[in-house]
Amino acid sequence: MKIIDVAEFYADEGGGVKTYINQKLQAGKKAGHEIVVVAPGPRAGEEERFGGRIIWVPGPSLPVDRRYYVLWREKMVHEILDREKPDVVEGSSPWSGGWFAARWKGDAVKSFIFHQDPVAVYPHTFLGKLMNYSRVDKLFLFYWKYLKRLSKRYDATIVSGDWLADRLSVFGIKNPIAVPFGIDKKFSSPKRRNPKIRKKLLADLGLPDDAALLIGISRHHPEKRLGTVFQGFRQASLQRKMGLVLFGDGPFRWMVKRQARGVGHIKLMGFTANREELAEALSSADYFIHGSAAETYGLVVAEAICSGLPVIVPSRGGAADLAARDYSETYEPGNPAELSNAIIRMLDRDRPKMVEACAVAAQNSIGTMDDHFSKLFDVYENLVNIR
Incomplete structure (x- = not known):
């Protein structure tokens, strides 16, 4: 044709x-x-x-x-x-x-x-x-x-x-x-997980090894609802030791920086053209967090799942469509309190079991x-x- x-x-x-x-x-x-x-x-x-x-x-x-x-x-x-x-x-x-x-x-x-x-x-x-x-x-x-x-x-x-x-x-x-x-499932893989990278990211956030490490990858744009992500994380971090690293950039960088200001244990990593670095950081975190309910598919969510990360995503849109119960928690889009609860629920679950469920989804559900x-x-x- x-x-x-x-x-x-x-x-x-x-x-x-x-x-x-x-x-x-x-x-x-x-x-x-x-x-x-x-x-x-x-x-x-x-x-x-x-x-x-x-x-x-x-x-x-x-x-x-x-x-x-x-x-x-x-x-x-x-x-x-x-x-x-x-x-x-x-x-x-x-x-x-x-x-x-x-x-x-x-x-x-x-x-x-x-x-x-x-x-x-x-x-x-x-x-x-x-x-x-x-x-x-x-x-x-x-x-x-x-x-x-x-x-x-x-x-x-x-x-x-x-x-x-x-x-x-x-x-x-x-x-x-x-x-x-x-996605490229050879590129997004739990085999990239590196305890040294995880330890360094937590240390950069001023946290010990036993804290939970959350990661997000997002363009800086209102549809990504990063303000919700930061506020939900802030509320949850008052109950548990956790840190958040966010990769990405965009035209609303100024707004994202302002929204993150004053929230402890968050680091804005900016944009990286080094795909290897990004894939290794993703696989070395513990959980993936996402704010956008407007995705038609959710490529970064699929990459996170294939990297072995349980995901915390809004209950609408393409991200939610990828979020099977075995390895995810969902929350009402734009609701920081619900996101905070979803994070705590996630941390209370058996992470190794969810990682196994991610591997099954990577094999059978994500192309x-x-x-x-x-x-x-x-x-x-x-x-x-x-x-």
């Missing part, structure tokens, strides 16, 4: 979207499919990359983030699609890229990619304390109607879990199909990105065959 991804937010300096698309380019070559990415850039051009191709469509830089460019030349995108004659066209955003792919009149399977839930990211985060989530969804029914109208132009909507497919079905989004993400793309290509082949 030839698969063309109309990718509105692919850029050389990008983050998660770039990583995902680069993985898809490599997976496509390995599986014998041709992957072409149509993306906005500073100038027109074409290049080979990871066994596939990138076709750049010129556009202005995005005012809010100069790393990215605006996809605004619909006619040019359609000319590229006419010339390339794909078997499958992906619309990878609900904005211009999604509409450009949807309005193309060529004969190809059209796939709407839904890998972020904007209502969960912003309205749920900011309004969830004032009203229940169902009411927030109803308040933003105009957005769901917008997505429903867009999705009707596609043959399928690709999501990262059955729970999310169920959520979208409630709002009439067309044909949601779950294709779960995966790899090879698994993800293999299923994605199978879905596309089936759609092409029945078209």
